[in-house]
Amino acid sequence: MKRPKFLCSDFFIDIILPNRCPVCSRVIAWDKLFCDECIPEEKDIVEAPLLSCDKVTALYPYEGNARNAILFLKDNRHKRLAEHYAYRLSILLAEDNVDLVTCVPMNFYKRMMRGYDQADVIAKSLAKCLNKPYDHSIMRHSFSLKAQHSRNAEQRRSAAGTTYSLSKKAVGLNGKTVLLCDDVITTGSTVDACAKLLKQLGAERVIAAAVCRTQ
Ligand SMILES: [Zn+2]
Structure with a gap:
């Protein structure tokens, strides 16, 4: 089983487009998925x-x-x-x-x-x-x-x-x-x-x- 990894390219993309927490939109480190409060x-x-x-x-x-x-x-x-x-x-x-x-x-x-x-x-x-x-x-x-979620x-x-x-x-x-x-x-x-x-x-x-x- 291969664990997905953050890539060097993610680090450079983060300089232009800062990584954000998907729940609260706070800026987070380039190699994090959530901020500490939103995990x-x-x-x-x-x-x-x-x-x-x-x-x-x-x-x-x-x-x-x-x-x-x-x-x-x-x-x-x-x-x-x-x-x-x-x-x-x-x-x-x-x-x-x-x-x-x-x-x-x-x-x-x-x-x-x-x-x-x-x-x-x-x-x-x-x-x-x-x-x-x-x-x-x-x-x-x-x-x-009619989308399924509206039913x-x-x-x-x-x-x-x-x-x-x-x-x-x-x-x-x-x-x-x-x-x-x-x-x-x-x-x-x-x-x-x-x-x-x-x-x-x-x-x-x-x-x-x-x-x-x-x-
Ligand atoms: Zn958050």
Whole structure:
């Protein structure tokens, strides 16, 4: 497992663009992820299976500093923080013998507008930490004007089943253990709908992993 490192280039970038705490925006040392007051309390969450997910793993409850930090990750390119989360997740998942890593697909238009897909960034880094292949082209997200976070729990459950589909590039996953990554898991309906699709391709086990999980 490779621990992500700060690079010399980070030191020089910091001279022009000072590194800031993702929670309170205070300027921090170039090789720090948070200021001392905002470090989220680490609380590994491992949950019982959902309908199609065999295991659900997250680092923090979706609240407080951890929630604020993930909101920051959605709006800015903060690669080192994504790498830190991925490394922590890779330690939790070290015993799971994952064959392949993928992520919950983001709506194409949303990705184009934002220019950044946090689940993709974390998943790619997680695959690197675990030294496993990464494939983000298995599933696709259908276009919808109503974002998932604006729906209530019941609406999410019914919408998730029709929002995601297998892409034309999807290949068989016979007998594989697939790690499905997202930034936040709320009701679990999204990861479950995606896990169902992965199992249609033959995946034997699907493990959902996220930075935050709504408690
Ligand atoms: Zn702070």
